[in-house]
Amino acid sequence: MKILVCISHVPDTTSKINFVNGDAEFDKNGVQFVINPNDEFGLTRAIWFKEKQGASVTVVNVGEADTEATIRKALAIGADEAIRVNANPTDGFFVAKQIAEVVKNGGYDLVIAGKESLDDNGGMVPGMVAALLNMNFINSCTGIEVDGNTAKATREIDGGKEILSASLPLVVAGQKGIVEEKDLRIPNMRGIMAARTKQITVVEPVGATQNTKTVKFEKPAPKSAVKLISPDNLDELVNLLHNEAKVI
């Protein structure tokens, strides 16, 4: 089975978020970048398929040269090779078009992407890739098994879960649960060494319409200080929640 894992290069969760260039761009200065958490879960599952079922694992990232360190990390975790589409990931549809092209050229059976990225929170790339290629698609995937040409996947729904079946080729949007947190692979010394000689193929983007554009960013208004209530005066809390906040 040929697996393609899509990874995004995103600012670490604890990063300070600031904007420059008239608030049109994210300020990368001093920011630590990582593999998008949702993608990491999918990557670990792909490595499981490699070890247990002999699958091959390629990672793809749409990004400029500054994403290479993040790509190397994915290789260190165990992917066999990587492809970087040399372009700024400006818009979800644009990114999906690039990945769709890579999927088409590579003939992958299973595409695992993270459900949503920490920075854009678009939640659209996996579904769009599937729709562009007319491939089966499963969102909010918290588990996947493959037997021959059939996949069984678990989808998280409100108050429970669904077990779905679909034939390959398949796109899944993974999240925590596709592997457990404790099973997440981290790069070890051997992996890091091996990653140094693994291939990152850089390809140029294909033409694609960009149909959304970020005009500018804005930071939320600073929050007013918390209203503290004494444990001996909980009547006041109930009163505030009812009369002031109006939530009970």
Added chain:
Amino acid sequence: MSILLYAESAEGKLKKVAFELASYAKKIADQTGTTVTAVTINAGDVSELAKYGVSKVLKVADDKLKSFNAKAYADTIKQAAQKEGAKIVLVASTTDSLYIAPLLAVGLEAGYASNVVALPESTSPFVVKRNAYSMKAFSFTEITSDVKLLAIAKNSFGLVENAVSLSEEAFAPSLNGADFSVKVESVEKVTGKVTIADAEVVVSGGRGLKGPENWGMIEELASVLGAATACSKPVSDLGWRPHSEHVGQTGKPVASNLYIAVGISGAIQHIAGINASKVKVVINTDPEAPFFKVADYGVVGDAFDVVPKLIEKLKAFKAQHS
């Protein structure tokens, strides 16, 4: 050229988000001199949509669509949008609608903005404000395509009544086998309990509760408030509570009206996930707990003292106000 919204229903009953979407749509419709059409799938009584400005409902009734199927539903909504010549299509940020949206966007060749938190800043150019950077910023996104798809963020736009007369029309999309290539083998759902996604109030517990045996008071507090129960990541990782209760960046997002956090210090990843909740109450023994920095109301105290007292106060309050 009406505005089309997908009015989601569960067991034949329209979900509250459908009316929020209608309220949103009606505002834009009035601004741009058009009307609001809703498409429903296997819904029963849809007349309440008229209260919120929907003047036409395309009612789809199809046994093949009894089980949720993203591709088939996306194809259905796409056909409804094309029938109406809709340039603006709205969906809610529910699990199923967010599964449908990317498929629908490609089908309609529509630019898609998710997590939209307000009415458009302008319609020409079409710019919407959305949440980004895990709720640490807003992004103003321009949609340049002819057809625009928006997923409205949970709890971001309230109900606005604007009654109009409603016409209901049966709508039969043309679907084929390929639409149903993903099959549902089984569904496991907890019934009778309000889900974190739908709850107006969420009561959440963290490591400060010391052990799973102490969760009784969390459940009781939730019960008094008709709330869903949730927990922090360490609690879920320790197995004290089911994974389905984990809220936070890699858990479920919370966008309820009220979020009560008991014994949770407030790690950045946790706050990122619950930030969309309107009012946050933090109960913690540590006055330096980072969570107090984002809370609206806080009680510095021992949960084992505060929570039982709060339960009694709320029971008295509910008795008075029922």
